[in-house]
Amino acid sequence: MIIVSDQHAPRSLIVTLYGAYGRDFPGPVPVAELIRLLAAVGVDAPSVRSSVSRLKRRGLLLPARTAEGAAGYELSADAQKLLQNGDRRMYAPPPDGDEGWVLAVFSVPEFERQKRHILRSRLSGLGFGTAAPGVWIAPARLYEETRHALHQLRLDGYVDLFRGEHLGFAPTTEAVARWWDLAALAKEHEAFLDRHGPVLTAWRTRADTPSEEAYHDYLLALDSWRHLPYTDPGLPARLLPADWPGARSAAVFRELHERLRDAGAGFVGV
Incomplete structure (x- = not known):
């Protein structure tokens, strides 16, 4: 049996499985099928x-019965929205x-400082960089997703959102290097390339695409990739260092997706 690496936690793999194939099931995914996959x-x-069980407690999975009466789980409305947002990011x-x-731009009273921590964590998780204390910045296309996420967490009362352009004084390339690490x-992109680049190279030499092997390699690649975006x-390429590995890692993921996703669906049965 192939042993899953420490890079791929079971809970994360389940979310990845639902994102890749679970939405194509004609109903709830049976527990027995989850175990097999x-x-x-x-x-x-x-x-x-x-x-x-943990995903159920977080409200992401809901228990349900299949048409045949077997126990299974389906995505909650919140989980569906999260996966839809993830699709826009990943692809x-x-x-x-x-x-x-x-x-x-946010301000949280001291007596609610726990919400300040949650707010910072959520903005960081959305990809924001830190422009100044209490001022976070991200590409403008993330506005709608940010607005929805803060509203869902009931943090919108502490935040004002603005659209704008950077006018100096430092060049934007220098500012971006301060706002983000x-x-x-780059190390995260290089790690993805080290782990999945050789997998793609091996598939390029093959004439066949067995469904279980395609499913295995695609699910692990997707589980690694889905956190990176x-x-x-x-960020725009002109604001990044030369030979930025993000473009290469995205190209590796896209090719793995194109080669393996549909072939892996045969093993899933959707």
Whole structure:
């Protein structure tokens, strides 16, 4: 059996599975099917059951019966929205030209400082950089997703959102290097390339595409990739260092997606 690496937590793989294939099921995904599909990437049945329970407690999965009466789970409305937002992030083409910025300016009273921590964590998770204390910045295309996320968390009362352009005094390339930790982002892209680049190279030499192998390699690649477009918000190439690895990692993921996603669907049965 292929053992799942530490890079791929069972709970994350379940979310990735639903994002890749679960929405194509004609109804709830049976528990027995979840166990079979996660076993193919090295997750044992107890880990699947405990991870599903945690996702249920978080309100992302809802228990339901299949048409045949088997126990299963379906996505909640909130989970559907999260996956739709994820689709836009993961499969978006590279940014084309300057789009401006969205600024999130917030002030949280000291007696509610826990909300300040949640707010910072959520903005960071959306890909925002820090322009100044209490002022966060991201590409303008993230406005709608940010507005929805803050509203869902009932944090919108503490935040004002603005659209704008950077007018100086420092060059925007220098400012971007302050707003985001570009070295850390580059390392994440390089790690993806180190892990999945050789997988793509191996598939390029093959004439066949067995469904279980395609499913295995695609699910692991997607599980690695789906976090990156949130860590890295997709800054314009002209603002990034030369030979930025983000373009290469995105190209590797896109080719793996095109080669393996539909072939893997045969193993899933959708």
